[in-house]
Structure formats: structure tokens, C-alpha cells
Amino acid sequence: MHRIIQGCEIKSVSANPSYYVSSNSYTLEDFIELVTRASDFKTLNKVCSLIRTQYQFDFYAIFARVNRVNEAPICYFIREHDNEWTRHYEAEQYMFTDPGVRIATHHMTPFNWSSNRFANLKTQLSPKELQMSHDALDYGLSHVFNAPFVNKNGDCGLVRFINLDGKSSLDEDSRQQQSKTPELYYLASYVYESLSRLLKAQKTHNILSEREKDILLWTAIGKNPAHIAGNFNISENTVCKHLCNIRRKFEVRNTTHAVAKAISMQIISL
Incomplete structure (x- = not known):
């Protein structure tokens, strides 16, 4: 409840x-x-x-x-x-x-x-x-x-x-x-x-939404925003907004750091 x-x-x-x-x-x-x-x-x-x-x-x-x-x-x-x-x-x-x-x-x-x-x-x-x-x-x-x-x-x-x-x-x-x-x-x-x-x-x-976790995982395995957008049938701009929100939530300046932090916190795994 x-x-x-x-x-x-x-x-x-x-x-x-x-x-x-x-x-x-x-x-x-x-x-x-x-x-x-x-x-x-x-x-x-x-x-x-x-x-x-x-x-x-x-x-x-x-x-x-x-x-x-x-x-x-x-x-x-x-x-x-x-x-x-x-x-x-x-x-x-x-x-x-x-x-x-x-x-x-x-x-x-x-x-x-x-x-x-x-x-x-x-x-x-x-x-x-x-x-x-x-x-x-x-x-x-x-x-x-x-x-x-x-x-x-x-x-x-x-x-x-x-x-x-x-x-x-x-x-x-x-x-x-x-x-x-x-x-x-x-x-x-x-x-x-x-x-x-x-x-x-x-x-x-639970700091990230399920969509944010998915996008970060695909980023972690080397996919760029355009590829991720095509996979989830969303715009590349939406992918970039998700990545921006992820960096904000993790209080980091770049996506590479966000990926490293998510892996260390066991939020995503490769």
C-alpha cells in the first residue's frame, strides 16, 4: 500500500x-x-x-x-x-x-x-x-x-x-x-x-527509473544515443534528456562517471 x-x-x-x-x-x-x-x-x-x-x-x-x-x-x-x-x-x-x-x-x-x-x-x-x-x-x-x-x-x-x-x-x-x-x-x-x-x-x-536503467545499460555497452533511440522507439533528444537526468541524480558531470557509479552501486550489471 x-x-x-x-x-x-x-x-x-x-x-x-x-x-x-x-x-x-x-x-x-x-x-x-x-x-x-x-x-x-x-x-x-x-x-x-x-x-x-x-x-x-x-x-x-x-x-x-x-x-x-x-x-x-x-x-x-x-x-x-x-x-x-x-x-x-x-x-x-x-x-x-x-x-x-x-x-x-x-x-x-x-x-x-x-x-x-x-x-x-x-x-x-x-x-x-x-x-x-x-x-x-x-x-x-x-x-x-x-x-x-x-x-x-x-x-x-x-x-x-x-x-x-x-x-x-x-x-x-x-x-x-x-x-x-x-x-x-x-x-x-x-x-x-x-x-x-x-x-x-x-x-x-530505486534512484533511477526502469527506462533510465535501460538507457544507461545500453550506454555502458557502447551504444550511442541514436542507436538507443532506435531500439526504444523514442527520439534521440529524449535519450539525451534521460542521460542528463541520470547525471543529475548521481551528481556527476559526465555519463562515463554515471555508468561507473551505477555499476559500483549494483544498479546495472554488464
Whole structure:
């Protein structure tokens, strides 16, 4: 899903709906290695599913806000799978009234949300935040572990592990919570950094349009603008305009440099 809401470009992504179940038990170091080595979103989703399974959560969700120069920020809402709550969350645009998201834009301390915590904090919530929180309880969200992150560029994110239907893998008053919360926050920090890396790579790869990639590839193999124009049934002037746009996007002065940069960034390959 791709839309503009409240000055932000929204990209909603449902990860692979398959549930990843493993009988293996992973150490903290195992998970860190798997997250760090994730080379695509599908792999990262698989690792996050393994993490939430081992820590006895029902599903995970990630919010990420990425600022851009002279453009609206991009807000990514990534969920492990569709369910009644995630569909309702999107339909009601709760990304903008979610108290957890608000907290994530200013703080970096992990926190657990539950019905008990909600009862203690509801006087501090706005009416819209109260509505969102009431709905979450009505849909069975009994416990949510929240790990917020903010970087020096003002980008922020929130990694969540969620329990449904009255279950709680972390009792707020138990010693178990004291031991698991630091581990989960530590793992979530790697998840957020890996996601940021993949989003940055995606943005870099998508810097050129498909037509610009095609024209640059043909240029790279030695074809001149006239030949390229004939191949794509466009004018030579259009080809030259595309090459000019490519140089501008790459911030280079000549097409040879643009070709070299595209190859080094793995945008085109010979």
C-alpha cells in the first residue's frame, strides 16, 4: 500500500504470510548473526519470526519513519502478517494516534504495554490515543513489548513484539521480565539497524527509473544515443534528456562517471 497521509508518504508492507516454526533453540549471538547477515526483507522477516517465536510472542510489527530532503518523510508500517487488528490499525490510520509511535519519536527506552499499564497511563493520553488503546484491548492485544529508536538524522523506528488473547510472555512484575527485556531490546536494535540498511539500499537501487536503467545499460555497452533511440522507439533528444537526468541524480558531470557509479552501486550489471 502506498499513499500520502498527514504530510507523510505511507508504505505499508505485509511480510511473507508463512509462519516460520523451528525446533531449534537460538542463542543471542545466533540471532545477532542472522539479523546482521540478512540481505533482503524476506530473510529479515524470517529471523524476526524466529525471535518472536523463541520469546513466545504471537507476531511482530515495525514502524519506521525516514526523513528526506525537500520531500515528505516516508513512514513504513511492516507487519508479519495480516490479521483483524493490523487491518483495523491501517483503516483507522492509527499510526498517527498510536502513543507508542509518539513515544518512539522522542525516547529510546524500551517499555511494555499491557492492560495494567494502560490503566496507569490513560490520564496522560490524548482522546485519540485513548481510542486507539481501547481498540487494541478490544482486539485482544494483551501485551506489547516496544523498542523505540531515534538516530542522529531524526529518523525513528519502533520494533514491537505482540501477545494476543490474554497471554503475556513477560509478566511486568516478574523476574523473567527483568532478564528478557534487555535481550529483546538488544536484538531489536539489530533488527532496526538491519532494516535501515535494507531500506537505504532499496532507496539507492530505486534512484533511477526502469527506462533510465535501460538507457544507461545500453550506454555502458557502447551504444550511442541514436542507436538507443532506435531500439526504444523514442527520439534521440529524449535519450539525451534521460542521460542528463541520470547525471543529475548521481551528481556527476559526465555519463562515463554515471555508468561507473551505477555499476559500483549494483544498479546495472554488464
